[in-house]
Amino acid sequence: MNLENPKKLRPIVEQARLVAENVFRPISRKYDTAEHAYPKELDMLAALLDGMNEGGARASASHLSQDDGSSSPEASGTTRNGGNLTGVLGTMELCWGDVGLLLTIPRQGLGNAAVSAVGTPEQKEKFKKSWVAMAITEPGAGSDSAAIRTSARLDGDEWVLRGEKIFVTAGERADAVVVWATLDPALGRAAIKSFLVPKGTPGMRVVRLDKKLGIRASDTATIELDDCRIPKENILGSPEIDTKKSFAGVMKTFDNTRPVVAAMAVGVARAALDRARELLKRAGVLTREERTFTRAPAAESELHRLEAELEAARLLTMKAAWMADNGIPNSLEASMAKAKAARVANETTLKCVELCGTVGYAEQELLEKWARDSKILDIFEGTQQIQMLIIARRLLGKSSTELR
Template sequence: MNLEIPKKFRSLVNNAHQVAAGTFRPISRYYDRHEHERPRELDMLASILDGFNEGDPSNSAGAATTGANGEAGAEGVRNGSNMGVCLGAMELCYGDVALMLSLPRQGLGNAAISAVATDEQKQRFDGKWAAMAITEPGCGSDSGAIRTTARREGDEYVLNGEKIYVTAGERADCVVVWATLDPSMGKAAIKSFVVEWGTPGMELARLEKKLGIRASDTAAIHFQDCRVPAENLLGSPEIDTSKGFAGAMQTFDNTRPLVAAMAVGCGRAALERLKELLADHVNLDYDQPVDNGSAVEAEIYRMEAEWESAYWLTVRAAWMADNHQPNSVQASMCKAKAGRVGNWITLRCAELAGTLGYSEEELLEKWARDSKILDIFEGTQQIQNLIIARRLLGLSSSELR
């Protein structure tokens, strides 16, 4: 295993770091305080992530190179767009998680399109900024409990239901909506639809006020007799009970390493800032046994070790996707580890920094707030552990709940 960043990504990582430090951090506090104000400074930076995706904006999470859409059999080791996007996201979230989520054309819905769309659909939605709408008032972690319905009428589907906590829901050009074709058919009937803003029957209900990632708009959207062209259903319209939820869940295999990378970047920001603040009081000597140092030094060593394990789990999941290896377990592992570790590190750094960590004089308290969502969305900590256990034990969802 090569423990160095691939040479092809080094300029990408450096550029993303410069954006994080020079653009994101100076405006971070302002947009945290002005929650629903759009960060106009980001419009000119929209092309930054295009470079992460090897020039293809539709490949926002590297999803087009994974799963059924990947072309297996390539010789040698490939470091592709999954790796690039994750490394870039780590650096951008070193600056600000919410501002990274607010970059145009880089919504989580773009990863869903890349994961399950046909070639024609990918071309048609190329350049669109797509949010992703899964969560409902009565459906959170159990995506199989979705109750938003899609009824076929001629050349259209009629959507009815409500989606909440849609990241970039208002600002995006369109929303990838998960809905069921037949509630009696269970998870196999759940499909995703691209619904563009301006479609009759699609209405913004409200923008949420949140604990963290305040610069990113989080919307609730109502669908009432919303008519969507049949060709906007992503992938196959057929209900295949033998495949179950596989088609829809492939999206998560593509986005969970990306969210893990975000947690890794935020955690690194807090850890590095803490070490700067304590530079005159602690002496980190990595040649000495941990027991020879102070309690604070030992705590920093532990955080660094946990952070590094989260980092490598994330890199591994991305590498597997680039090399067309099934990565569902690894995607859940890195999401579970990085989400938990990132939130723990940011909170602990805020504590160890004392009054500076608790005040708005430093960004430490903001990073602690922002990091919590990274342990929740794209599947909570508990859901990730459940998925991992099922895969390792070879049990179905009905056998292990």
Template sequence: MNLETPKKFLPLVGQAHQVAEEIFRPVSRKYDQEEHAYPRELDMLAALLDGMNDGSDMGGGAGAGGVRRQEGNGDEIRNGSNMSTALGIMELCWGDVGLLLSMPRQGLGNSAIASVANDEQLERFRGKWAAMAITEPEAGSDSAAIRTTAEYDERTGEYVLNGEKIYVTSGERADLVVVWATLDRSKGRAAIKSFVVERSNPGMKLDRLEHKLGIRASDTAAFILDNCRVPRENLLGSPEVDVKRGFAGVMQTFDNTRPLVAAMAVGLTRACLEQTKELLAEAGVEVDYDKPAQSQHAAAAEYLSMEADYEAARLLTMEATWMADNSKPNSLQASYAKAKAGRTCVDVALRCVRLCGARGYGEELLLEKWARDGKILDIFEGTQQIQLLIIARQLLGKSSQELR
């Protein structure tokens, strides 16, 4: 497995970096301070980026757009849309995480649709911006505890959704919202399905927009679902409740999206490290890769430690995307990448702020903002603790009931 950046993706990486440097970075502080203001600069950019992601089934660009597994012949080694999307995300999040999450048609809901939608649904929802609504007041880290219900109305051929959803990224601005709901709470995880709801649906009411620590350019919404009627054609996956297969259908989405969130963390971590290295050089502290860390300045030794963690997170992320592109089960590797990258991002950002002193803590630079932005990357798409539980269960061969 070669985890260097494939040559065919170098133009994409270059374009994404140019966008991050020339569009995201200059307005990063502006939209951090103007929370909930929509970044109009992104409209034209989103249209340009729609074609950047090689082979994306949902027309996503270099952001958190759709990724889909494709069956190969078993012998061909493929670097496809999962890897290209992750590489694009790394560059764009080097610029600004909140602005990436604000880009039209780059929502995590797009990844959900691309992961499990049939061909007719892919075509019908193509080109639309999809948010993802999973979390509820009573169901945070445990997605299986969802209480939002979906009852089938045979008279109209519609599902009727009732419940509450919180922390929906881009929920106000998106065209669609992928809502997780249960067909029968008595049957547990197996009854949880995902439904594509039009944002204009009168049964889905915007309750509030959250004020947040970081990623303030991105809107985070809360919704009330009150007899929200959804056509049966908008159910993703099978309507059957398969107790043996359980939660696997909707959870397949996470195997694709967790490496993308890991890629966001990798990009932000690199931004922190590059800024810190420049400031250390200004202060006369040089990082020497030919000397043992313990024989260098304490700040240089700490920098080398952070850089090693960054490199581990990047390689784990590349591995998880490569496996998805080559139709290999990657649930364990997706959690490895998400856990390592999320924790590394938070840790490195705070250590960089500390190393850079007053300049790191003030608003003259973006380091303090990156430290605030980084925390969400260790939380959403499954917290650090949940990832470690998933990893432990798989390594030990335990079920969720056996190891909580």
């Protein structure tokens, strides 16, 4: 078992760290204050990522896909470190800089990961240079994705969508949106499908942008769909309703993206711990002396505990991503990583603010911002409660109807 970062991925990790330090950190407070202003500084970074991907670096959301299992360790006798592990390692470093800015890098949306996970070759080619957002949540359907009421009906060679979506990350800035809708509400989860809706499609409009507690550099939109017509081929996955498989197809995206959210949590928690140590040393609370855990000051003991929790979250995250790269089913591990890392990030950022007192609470330090940013990581992509429910179902072998 090798717990170090793979050698071939270390240059990408180092580049991500340089971006976090030299691009994200200097503008972090600027776009936290100027919510909804587009960070133009990210255009050059997006172009750089595009170039890296064209060169085979697999450094974007468009490379977050489940391997088909043909190259699994059992099948091939070797292991691989692909787009998923690359993605989480890069994300950890970038979110050491700023979570909100990561979420608004062009062409790195959750919808891009969805296209990569379940899109056809034609869809992947058509949208490979697009920035694709994801629209799941509705006023009456938050954590329970199966409660979606946005409808889709086939009319000749077009799908007609009707409904409202809220909390759409990059909903205004994206070139297209993956919309979750139901073909028949009476059939529940089995009828939930996802559809690609390009920006500018008649019938789809952004009705407002929301102000938020954190990740303010990222725009969050409410989108209305009123008889919005898209081509028949814009459905992601099969249009057939299979009650036995439920909506496993559209949910497959989360097996790839939940480890990425966990990586965001690891990154911001590491940033808070690093800065708290700096500030506490400067104040003389921590020293360079070697001490046993029991003889350390209370603040130092607390930092040791948080670092241990963070390391556990980091390893869970890397395992979930590695499994996806190697064709091993990882739904359980993806939820474990997301649940653990998000909870650790929430606790760590708030505790670092507390340990640093008035300095940690003030705007001249980013600690208070990181505490605000971290909260969303325990909410989107499935709340803490939903993750624990998924984990329990997997461990106990229960279905969603048996364990609610």
